[in-house]
Amino acid sequence: MRTFSSLLVRGLIAGLFAGLLAGTFAYVMGEPHIDAAIAIEEAGAPTHTHSDDPAATEAEEEPLVSRNGQRAGLFLATSLYGVALGGIFAVAFTLLRRRLRTTSDSYAALGLAAAGFIGIVLVPFLKYPANPPAVGDPETITKRTISYLLLLVIGLLAVWAGVAAARWAEARFTEPPAWVRLAFGTAAFAVTVIAAYLILPAVNEVPGTFPATLLWQFRLSALGTQTVLWLLLGFAFAGLADRRLKPVGTVVPAATGGVA
Template sequence: MRTFGSLLVRGLIVGLFAGLLAGAFAYATGEPRIDAAIAIEEAGGHAHTHAEEEHHDEEPLVSRDGQRAGLFLATSLYGVALGGLFAVAFTLLRRKLRTGNDAYAALGLAAAGFVGVVLVPFLKYPPNPPAVGDPETITRRTVTYLLTLVIGLLAVWAGGALSRWAERYGDLARLAGGVVGLVGTVVAAYLILPRINEVPEAFPATLLWQFRFASLGTQATLWLLLGFGYAVAVERRPSRSKVVAA
């Protein structure tokens, strides 16, 4: 029987590699869109006051080369932290996952985590390039994003709870219950939360959605690798003595 320490170490290692590869995906797909968005923002900044021009000419605290290098550090640290949390969640929820296979349990947990942590917030508040948005509203946008994150996790829990309740009526009812619990919670929350759209009308829609899908792809890569990597790490293999005896 595996100890929690063993499961945690596996989660941290898998998370590290998932974060590195997700960083490579973000570098290849997201960085060119960020550079293009910054170029558009700088090209449209001709109507500045004298004070704004002096502020605009100031060198950024971190250069673009430094930001690109820091991307891999950020995704690696995020992957390690997420891998640790994933291992804790796996340990706590393993018995509630209706499967006798640890690998399937890890994949199911990763899928639920992606939906709740990434997909639900993305559909309501898709990310914008760094050069887009009003800096004065960053607090409001941060709070609303965190709310959607909590709602996403709540929606996954509601879907699972309703699915287990409907299990007595058959597999089809179980599936329908899970969908209703998940989608119903998300729709109700979306109707209550405010709409935020600070993208200038002149900003190219193609570039905007390329950046957003690159961001979503980075998260999908991270969760996909985390799920499959952890599934391989916890998959039970027959011991050598059993193989020899067979």
């Protein structure tokens, strides 16, 4: 229990650290593209009809949260998300540690972070990439959200299928080379993902007049934010977990002083 509590605290710390730096990346690399997309949206928005009520006109023009408030909230959002993700990561590490087949807790943490990034971020992104303001139909938001969440779950299942297939090949063949295990694992992962891509509906609601360069700059910045988050979470947790799990009070030869 003490070990899990310590790992959980370290997961929360690693998540907070990763969330803050991911928010910094999003602020520097993503916010300019959001401002540009908002400018395009406002330029193409229909003119409001004239109203004799100044309060109603002001309510139509003023956003619920100002852009400065949104920028400040960005760091809060990424920090909270990072803390939550760090806690979940610590729980997953505790449950799966003995199944990862490595004697290094650092490698186990990095491998788990890589698997999480692929299943939770990369697989859904390739099918349903993020869209900036002025892109997307509000009437399809429920459909898009459900499809995205389904693909996120399938992404995790695809990672599990890849690992299971690689281990099946290892058990099926006598001392198979690494490329055989890799081939089986990759094939199982790819088949699962491709099947999901074909079954789930396609979503293409980008207006033809929206600049393609701005669209992909925004999408890459969104992917970069998630990459920074998972990369830093993996390395931070690996360092903290490895330090925590080193044996304390190990008996050493008497010539060196007894107990370390």
